[in-house]
Amino acid sequence: MHFCIVGAGFSGAVTARHLAERGHRITVIDERAHCGGNCHTARDPQTGIMLHHYGPHIFHTAQENVWQYVQRFGKFAPYINRVKAISQGRVYTLPITLLTINQFFGRTMHPAEAREFIHQQAVQDITTPRNFEEQALHMIGPALYEAFFKGYTTKQWGLPPTDLPAAILKRLPVRFNYDDNYFSHPYQGIPIEGYTALIESILTHPHITVRLDTAFETFRNQNNLDHIIYTGPLDRYFRFCHGRLGYRTLDFERIDAEGDYQGTAVINYCDATTPYTRISEHKHFAPWEASLFSKTVCFREYSRLAGPEDTPYYPIRLARETTMLDRYVRTAMVTRNVSFLGRLGTYRYLDMDVTIGEALEACTIMDQHLALGKPLPVFFTDPH
Ligand SMILES: Cc1cc2nc3c(=O)[nH]c(=O)nc-3n(C[C@H](O)[C@H](O)[C@H](O)COP(=O)(O)OP(=O)(O)OC[C@H]3O[C@@H](n4cnc5c(N)ncnc54)[C@H](O)[C@@H]3O)c2cc1C
Known part of the structure; x- marks a missing residue:
């Protein structure tokens, strides 16, 4: 079969690779100029520091199969997320621990x-x-x-x-001990060559063609496709016929400095009087090479409601959105030859390990359906 997979993030890459290994022909398209989706990392041309373009990403999981899967495609360095918080002019540790x-x-x-x-x-x-x-x-x-x-x-x-x-x-823990490891998962790390290299490695297969700078809207009618796996926004697929699902977006304000700006990777700013939510200093996400850089790059992060042209980050999912989501799900259920997957396709916040785990489960379900000659499901996971 010829599959078109919309989106070269983890959802698209994992399903593309699986179907390619089963002998199918896969075209992966992404409207961005790079693979990796929102996990995209690239070296800063000015400093050489590995930057997480859509916000800091730390891989953490308790799913053994997901951890084994990512190890196939890239080498991870151990990384423990230790977040600091500034409140009323003083520095604390987060999550709330005995020290806090x-x-x-x-x-x-x-x-x-x-x-x-x-x-x-x-x-x-x-x-x-x-x-x-x-x-x-x-x-x-x-x-x-x-x-x-x-x-x-x-x-x-x-x-x-x-x-x-x-x-x-x-979901936020309070710990009555001095454990300041932000996540409680047994496997935690960051890919040494970055997430984009990891995802490109997943997509490197003779049956996979990747077309970047290609929006689905320009591609959908030109090609003979047996099935589409769509990891873009659910409402966008249906041309926003029921309205726009609400998202929060982020603005990043770059800070260039010498040496070490804040001494750690992430500091949250808790006071309402500080307009940004956090500052992340990206060389600290790669402690194995941080000392090689005399300069440093940080980003102040501001959160606001996403407009039509903004990158959708966090689904809002309050009453208005869940009612609209119901309408989209009902419309999707009567659509043929398309399956929706991933954080945008199902309008949910998903960590990377959950994204990969759900994509791997989708692959198992696809195998079963294809073996029986049955149409593929519209959703592999309930978006509600
Ligand atoms: C600020 C932030 C920080 C995060 N930090 C972490 C973290 O520390 N740890 C963690 O585990 N997870 C983290 N996540 C979650 C992580 O980003 C997601 O799990 C992951 O990106 C989901 O992958 P995906 O493939 O489903 O979606 P995406 O990565 O969003 O990929 C979807 C792709 O589809 C493309 N696309 C969409 N529509 C179209 C279209 N019509 N035509 C062509 N292409 C299209 C997009 O360009 C995009 O590249 C974070 C998320 C955010 C917002």
């Missing part, structure tokens, strides 16, 4: 004492938190909430935390 708690309250508590102390801080009469703010008050109390989450979350989402679902905060 002791520093913030000027105490020297042991784990059990700190647990009891935070329990006392927590607002006890909120039994069923209805929104982000109530969830935070219920978990950690007003002082830590206001210092670390209120301003940051308002900047990140452009909404007061009382308008956001409680579920967002359920």
